[in-house]
Amino acid sequence: MKTDDLIELLVKDLAPLRFRSVLAGAVAGGIIIAAILFFVGVGFRPDISEAMKSNRFLFKFVVTVSLAVTAIWVTLRVGRPGGSLAHRGLALATAPALLACAALVELLVLPESQWMPHLVGHNARFCLTLIPLLSIGPLACLLAALREGAPSSPGLAGAVAGLAASGIAATFYAANCTDDSALFVMTWYPIATLIVTTAGYLVGRKLLRW
């Protein structure tokens, strides 16, 4: 085939296509899947209306939503050719920084004898299983969207998608978990996030080459 003939083919295949729209669709799809799984299989904690009045409970969402939002924003960058963490990576520090501040406050206001009980909590096992489970849908959607992208570093793009998926999943899970102390969140949520991020990295490295 001559190059001019190929160009003619490509021109005939011209249709609107925006990576941003593809990614937005994936985020919406991922949230819907996680929501269905959450409301069918997990559900709110029994004292949800009481919990809504607690700052500790509400702060969990500040952390998880900021993780989801910043990681989705970074995914948009690393899904494009030439995109690296250097451009937007610092944004990913938002959620950890917020959480670290909250944990510090918790250490100041709680008596020392309460530190370990709050850190260990009652739901560590649920946290470590439900967040990765709820992440599967969002991660699959984000990885599918990234296949339409052109990440310069497939592993990195997969890992950032894993972070975004954990953020979405953790936002739902936090509405079920009765451990609201920042010490608990700072200990267990990052381990769950690490599991999902590692999965994203490993799958991304294979799947996102182009």
Add this chain to the structure above:
Amino acid sequence: MTTSSQENAWAVWMRAAMTGDAGAYRQLLASLAPHVRAVARSRCRSLGTPEGEVEDLVQEVLLTIHLKRGTWDQSRPIGPWVAAIARNRLIDFLRRRGRHITVPIEDVVDSLPAEDRTPELSTRDVDTLLGQLKPQQREIVRSISLNGSSIRETADRLQMTEGAVRVTLHRALKALAGFYRSSARED
């Protein structure tokens, strides 16, 4: 044309193409091809890859630019975006030929355009890969590329709807890109 005015022209054409302007898109691809060819030729020459394979690489890059065009962020310059895509395909292309190197690629827009010295020769890679397409996909690709038929003429002749021809063409192009990737992995 200077580098920046060349790049501006590409950006203008690509923006127009994003809104469905086929003429602008044709101009863009026709203008990109000689620049991509210049980079491909200089790389192939310095690595001892046969000159005849240059056009294969040019076509692979153009196909990838087409399929990944949605990833260009319109608020950013288009030159580095093109260079990043060219670099990705070049590394893959060389890997398929058993060369494991990292490629320091010059900016595509900075390369002086190079004419296709073998315009009458058919390229080998893409023709081999076309043979792997499903019969209907191959038929439509041939009809449009070799015979220069429009989507409508192709649809009429094959008794398909225009929409079905478009979908088949798009799948064929994605399949072609997939063949490049899988041939990279086998080596």
